């Protein structure tokens with residue numbers, strides 16, 4: 001699995017390259033995205049939970065590019081080199097990297113407001129625990145927290161930081177949480193109702209070429225390069 005840092009720098013490159021080469025997919029018109037000659041588009045059932053919203057994920061077979069993920073604020077674009085690529089693993093890596101950006105930042109900001117000092121932030125992949133606070137004042141988070149709405153992410157950060165003042169769930173503790181997260185009861189309810197979705201693994205499929213027939217005239221009209229990509233991906237199933 002590629003390390004997250006290189007995936008992210010790749011993503012930035014993809015984004016720049018795609019904006020130049022395929023500006024259509026950055027528009028909001030789905031029809032133009034589906035007929036722009038892109039070799040493979042995933043079915044609309046492919047969804048990614050991020051920041052409390054379900055976003056469409058589209059997979060593309062692009063043998064001349066490195067694998068990676070680009071999120072344009074509306075759609076997750078997942079680039080694979082062939083049909084055997086693993087879009088779920090790529091998006092999971094992307095989410096982990098986002099967690100590595102978002103959670104340490106939120107922790108720093110809220111710690112200053114609450115007036116507590118912690119040692120460091122550790123990202124984990126605990127299957128049943130969103131976050132915890134160690135006796136060494138380390139704050140541990142599941143990377144899956146980035147799937148939650150930002151206000152719920154904040155609540156979890158506040159929850160852990162308040163344990164640096166009260167290592168229990170007593171009345172004083174909840175009063176402190178309530179000072180910084182007044183709607184924490186609503187956020188706890190959200191967590192209860194959505195925990196299965198948050199802990200669920202990302203499941204994306206690569207669309208078989210047969211499932212997304214491309215209008216030949218529009219595909220051919222794009223560019224020679226795209227026609228080559230299409231021919232390449234069409235050969236893939238036979239090579240296995």
Ligand SMILES: [Zn+2]
Nearest residue numbers: 159163168169
């Ligand atoms: Zn707690």
